[in-house]
Amino acid sequence: MSNTILKNIPSLPNIPWEDRPAGKQNSPLWRYSGNPIIPRDLTRDSNSIFNSAVVPFEEGFAGVFRCDDTSRRMNIHAGKSTDGINWIIDDDPIDFIKTAPELPDSEYKYDPRVVFIEDRYYIIWCNGYFGPCIGLGYTFDFKKFYQMENALMPYNRNGVLFPRKIHGNYALLSRPSDSGHTPFGDIVYSESPDMIYWGKHRHVMQPAGTESAWQSKKIGAGPAPIETTEGWLLFYHGVLNSCNGFVYSFGAALLDLDKPWQVIARSRPYLISPQEIYECAGDVPNVTFPCAVLTDGDTGRLAVYYGCADTVTGLALGKVDEVVDFIRKNSL
Amino acid sequence: MSNTILKNIPSLPNIPWEDRPAGKQNSPLWRYSGNPIIPRDLTRDSNSIFNSAVVPFEEGFAGVFRCDDTSRRMNIHAGKSTDGINWIIDDDPIDFIKTAPELPDSEYKYDPRVVFIEDRYYIIWCNGYFGPCIGLGYTFDFKKFYQMENALMPYNRNGVLFPRKIHGNYALLSRPSDSGHTPFGDIVYSESPDMIYWGKHRHVMQPAGTESAWQSKKIGAGPAPIETTEGWLLFYHGVLNSCNGFVYSFGAALLDLDKPWQVIARSRPYLISPQEIYECAGDVPNVTFPCAVLTDGDTGRLAVYYGCADTVTGLALGKVDEVVDFIRKNSL
Amino acid sequence: MSNTILKNIPSLPNIPWEDRPAGKQNSPLWRYSGNPIIPRDLTRDSNSIFNSAVVPFEEGFAGVFRCDDTSRRMNIHAGKSTDGINWIIDDDPIDFIKTAPELPDSEYKYDPRVVFIEDRYYIIWCNGYFGPCIGLGYTFDFKKFYQMENALMPYNRNGVLFPRKIHGNYALLSRPSDSGHTPFGDIVYSESPDMIYWGKHRHVMQPAGTESAWQSKKIGAGPAPIETTEGWLLFYHGVLNSCNGFVYSFGAALLDLDKPWQVIARSRPYLISPQEIYECAGDVPNVTFPCAVLTDGDTGRLAVYYGCADTVTGLALGKVDEVVDFIRKNSL
């Protein structure tokens, strides 16, 4: 067993936790027994609450949640929790304050990620502007939210910021897309001195072949990368195109700390794939889609929040050294 | 609350009924607790019984039911019930008597609707004649059934008659289609002086955009429109094209009494979407598809029969004034 | 050689004519040596003038022409000619007078046919009304044009009227379509007592197989059927789906005089296929598409007007008895 240690990550003693259940263990992650932790109809108008971005905040936790309403409009809502399991989510979507009057409007918002950098919580989401692109905003308090320039052009999805600057720049992963449901998908790295202008794009990973078919159709970054002594730990989803529909699983990769577009290791097996009924049946069958991970700097515990069947939210647990070991031993 | 009143609709004290359950209420419809009320294998050869057209008849109820047999042949069968919940459905399909010898044969029949107009029960269905088109017939007694000329050309589906003449003509809604599974779908209004020749086609509604995505791919009329003091109340299905398959939900619209191609209000949220396991899993995952509604002229009670996963039949209940209010308050 | 005679067709001594050139003769039609007779840029704004409906009128000829302008807007224009070869076409599209105020507007018009019935010239075209459908109008003088109700619902194309009533009804052929470029296509027959309401739809012909591959993808009626002692002579186009695009050729069929949905004979070989450079190259490569035919009741001469590469107009000549013989001898 390696001795992978989380870097620059504070202790989080109240991280949601449950020990690994007994039995067959071919993944370093296991499901929380109370899954799904967030039901589809928690808010006033929600049809589904699934891709959920959660961070430690004050004494407990805060988050930004994709809530599709019963008109199947996609939007993101703020929420709070004392234990990371039981959530109170605002009935109304976040009402962003534009940081500049000429900022373009947002036709819809979905799949948020939240990352704390320096002094504030950045929110990144898929933003509707003549197609999907990378929306960007921030909050200090999960009460007032500010919207910035879109990070990149349409068509793009699955944008996630790194939790600190690299080479003096903000750093971003994204998944260039098309205007529809996108039958392809690679992960690309970009930098920005100011979160307005982005460049120095570098290709990171593309889908795998039959040797890792769960990620053979398209891939996309999940939660913000986690800094470890071994590299950036990135959970990411992958899609298999079966003879009767898609399957969304997720795995993890280690990226070089200084050149994050260089892949050190990448899990050939998935970590979680749709197997429980709440993952297999719902608005979008066969989806497990991670958008956030809590980490405890002391123990290396990880709590991964993932969308289930695009309907409800599940929680998976694990430890950073076991995950890193697993990736290294089972690397593509 | 408005005071919407049903027009020209007799009392139906034995309408299937169950009061709204306690709890979150963001739709004016709720599911019957005994769903699904018709199992897939009720008749001798049935693989599935789902899109079901039910009317009051004599002391109880009669209906015409889509029964796919275990050869997956699509046909329509007559059935009876004393309570609208427990049904006896004929093992054999309806054997229509042609009203004229030169009437073309039917390659298959599915998705029936039944409407009483003046002196008889008209049956409308999707009729196979070099592709799907609108079949038309009638019965007086649910014993003998007569087949008429097809109402429109191929390719068409989801035909429903209005329960009375408009401008002295029979009036029909339909959904022009293609020869396959049809990736588009609008609702169109037509008139006929004699149920043989049809014309004066007027466009009624097309799919919505992201502001009501459950109906963004295609839409189609459900049960026969219900006359109310506020307009024609039309339940209709809508389809969302998710990243992994279709979802069939249903909502409702109010159409102008005199010019039914003019839409007064149209529900932005769905009323029912696939959420129960018998709606999410089955021969066609994620389908809730209404084909009939019983109405009680006295109380305004509504009982909507809808196909579940193209496998079994479910029942949803509500009140006309609450439905109309909901549409008006949540209109596209 | 049979003795097929045109029925109910007046003499037309000034029909455009040129004798069959010497050489190989495996079609009863031959091209006019001055093809294309109408260039793409004849009118002020025209990008192309191709699918053209021509009839004898007064001392010469009149017609309605598809003229796409340089915005690639599709519309129909009136035109006149003394010899049927040299045309003067109006720079502006026909401005139809609605026969009823509530008639829906037309988003675009294309592919006209003109048929004289009883006392007037009917114009039928593909009319944009939430998709392609069959537009209908008439004129007495090619100056004032009146628009009627659309003949059928969307989606439909290639509507042509028979030149006289059948069973006391107006009779129409059309080609049910989808909302796009339509990868299928059969010909269907319909009747109407009043040109407003249409019914009694009967299937006429569907695409052929490999034994007549030029018409294996889709087919559609061309000019109005010509009454002969042997049946209705119908020129129609057929489409082959090659390994690199479509090819539009045309052939002819004989339909029963009383039951026109019954096919007496149907040409296995094409009569004309794209072989000249003005038929092979242009806005739409490899198209020969007939929309009108002049007939001389005395001599049986035929002059077929056909669109070439959706860009210019060509003329093909032949004799009715030779065409009918050819169909009979080479029938599918």
Add this chain to the structure above:
Amino acid sequence: MSNTILKNIPSLPNIPWEDRPAGKQNSPLWRYSGNPIIPRDLTRDSNSIFNSAVVPFEEGFAGVFRCDDTSRRMNIHAGKSTDGINWIIDDDPIDFIKTAPELPDSEYKYDPRVVFIEDRYYIIWCNGYFGPCIGLGYTFDFKKFYQMENALMPYNRNGVLFPRKIHGNYALLSRPSDSGHTPFGDIVYSESPDMIYWGKHRHVMQPAGTESAWQSKKIGAGPAPIETTEGWLLFYHGVLNSCNGFVYSFGAALLDLDKPWQVIARSRPYLISPQEIYECAGDVPNVTFPCAVLTDGDTGRLAVYYGCADTVTGLALGKVDEVVDFIRKNSL
């Protein structure tokens, strides 16, 4: 009731068995009450274990199993069982010994069938060699396995050998395919003198139309044909293309004993279609896919092993005479 008798089939008193449950009986097959008998995670790395080829072996049973691992790599594993219900499957895939050094490598293996001919057990599977083709091997003892030349070219799937030579040749059914998920599929018969060179290909069956829609998109042979006094009994799967995905059911056919490309009878209804939750939900929704059948020569009992939702393995039971009678009475 006929008196169909199994030919050349030894007694198998320990065949897994359970009598038909009471109730509606419109198929001669019924499900084993302990389904699914093989869970998805039985082996060390398995994501799913489903298309399973089982034969009597020594005192019990042996088999070859498709096990996709958690990298979603497809491979085949050997297994053993004393009762045919409870299985021990090797954690590692079969390591074939090449019968000639120049034999091409296998990129992946899936969907095995096992057939005993003369002196050994032949294994046939879908073998990755620049696309899917028919892999071929044999074993005497389920310990050492030998790989032979691929039986046919890419692209092919669903190869099954007949259990004895026909016309002095080995005989094979297969399903020519394309390089992807293949939207078509017929069954073809081939012969070989030596299992190296194959020829005399004869077309056996193609998909049905709307009269048997469960097999209207594509079909493929299942377990090895069973010799009976009435002909070869072939279980085969069929696919329906619903408006929201595919459904894989299975039926059976009788083929001529001497000319197996001649179909004597073919079940219009399916025998088993996806109806249980473990058949409807899983990695591939709505799949029941037979790959093996045990037969008891004494009693005519049949035990069909079939993949469920491409995730787990189910068992269906029946009797040969009832199955044959059913096919004959309900033949296409």
Add this chain to the structure above:
Amino acid sequence: MSNTILKNIPSLPNIPWEDRPAGKQNSPLWRYSGNPIIPRDLTRDSNSIFNSAVVPFEEGFAGVFRCDDTSRRMNIHAGKSTDGINWIIDDDPIDFIKTAPELPDSEYKYDPRVVFIEDRYYIIWCNGYFGPCIGLGYTFDFKKFYQMENALMPYNRNGVLFPRKIHGNYALLSRPSDSGHTPFGDIVYSESPDMIYWGKHRHVMQPAGTESAWQSKKIGAGPAPIETTEGWLLFYHGVLNSCNGFVYSFGAALLDLDKPWQVIARSRPYLISPQEIYECAGDVPNVTFPCAVLTDGDTGRLAVYYGCADTVTGLALGKVDEVVDFIRKNSL
């Protein structure tokens, strides 16, 4: 006639020129009589030379040319001309010097544009880097060429720089794409302080509907915008999806000088569409694709270089005031 004057554009007395020919004039552009001016096989290995970026240089002209070689590899070559008509193009592709060692390699290069800004000639092209993206480089002398960071992420095409900074930033138009041939296409505006990091993306134009069908499928910027007293004059191509393939025409738009994402006028008719045989037939039928325009600040003369059938290069001529008037009078 307006008095549109070119801004910031030097005189170019030796601009290639030929007066407008007599005859019908429904476009302000006309073709050069010696078209095509560059044949397909001008260089040693060229299969085709078509999308060509030309600027005044020293006493004559220089340019960068898309030359596909006979391996159908796409690359860009430098060339020179004294008269803008007769060109000498290097047999070998441009060998770019990387401005930083870590710059990613280019898999292919095509469709260059050249723009002089401040002190150098910038070259922009479609650059292969895990899909098409916007390559960027510069030269001072058309001998040494320097490659910079890619301007934007994949997948993007048709990037063109404005000839001066706007709001103190470099300004760029591009056309977000997918990884294939891209069935959609809008024009988007972006800014950069340093040509490395890009942001402030603003949507400019999307395809039109049936009222301007030549540009109804996708659009993309052509040559660098030309500054005039009326706004930025932008030539751009548009694509029509006919029933048998695409047609690439081009038109022009006026963009606001200060907010170039605001469209002042946009030509409803095309200016040039494929009509000559060298535009209709070739490696890609029916393509006219502009990539460069020369302008004479004194006379307002314009010389547009455009690719013909993706095979050869053509030249079209016109005057700025006539073009601007035409756009204004015929604006969408």
Add this chain to the structure above:
Amino acid sequence: MSNTILKNIPSLPNIPWEDRPAGKQNSPLWRYSGNPIIPRDLTRDSNSIFNSAVVPFEEGFAGVFRCDDTSRRMNIHAGKSTDGINWIIDDDPIDFIKTAPELPDSEYKYDPRVVFIEDRYYIIWCNGYFGPCIGLGYTFDFKKFYQMENALMPYNRNGVLFPRKIHGNYALLSRPSDSGHTPFGDIVYSESPDMIYWGKHRHVMQPAGTESAWQSKKIGAGPAPIETTEGWLLFYHGVLNSCNGFVYSFGAALLDLDKPWQVIARSRPYLISPQEIYECAGDVPNVTFPCAVLTDGDTGRLAVYYGCADTVTGLALGKVDEVVDFIRKNSL
């Protein structure tokens, strides 16, 4: 220059010939000045005559020709010529005598190749048997033709025999296909001891990437391989998928004499691509498709017969040593 010498190839002093014209020479092949040598309408009913298999025969030449008739039925006809340029082709298709009564019928025939092996001329063609497969027959005299078993299963095209046995077996190249127009295509090698049973399939070549885009979509063998001192010289076609249709060019490869599935060299540039108007416009635009080559053992002269636009037949000339050198110097 190498000294490649033809092996086992007799002298053919009357091979059609014309010296290389002066001018740019970036291919070792040049077109015959009298192209196309066979017009589309040479026979009584022909629509097109293009993919043509020619061999020396008696004092002159004989051949088998794909002639599509004006019903667009595909069939093969025999023909003779004294000079290889001017041909007399039978008006009627070849009437094959079945070598065994149970041989399946042929739905259509196209794209023949002819190869002399040992004592007879073998004809191989694409044969319609529930889809395209490899038909096989022979003749001694081009008068009587005998049909054998189909060589392989459907779906397959572009079968060509080697002119002598390899490893004691007949040897065949083919291109596995699907049931339609096949968007993929590799070349595969097979052997047979008796021309009835085929096996030992080995993959030879697959499409190339952007470095040789003319062959990036699919490839297929052309004429029978030519034995040389350097290996088997194989002309083969390749397809590029442009943004507006396919382009069929051809190149050549050298295969190992003993293991023909091992590629020694393969031309990165094409040898001939569609550039002449008779290659760019016709029934299938942009096709040059070789099916036969004459070779003179004395001089090394080659005369390649290739279909042009699937409409007429062209001739290209060259010398074996120049072709081999070209492949070696410009190999992928």
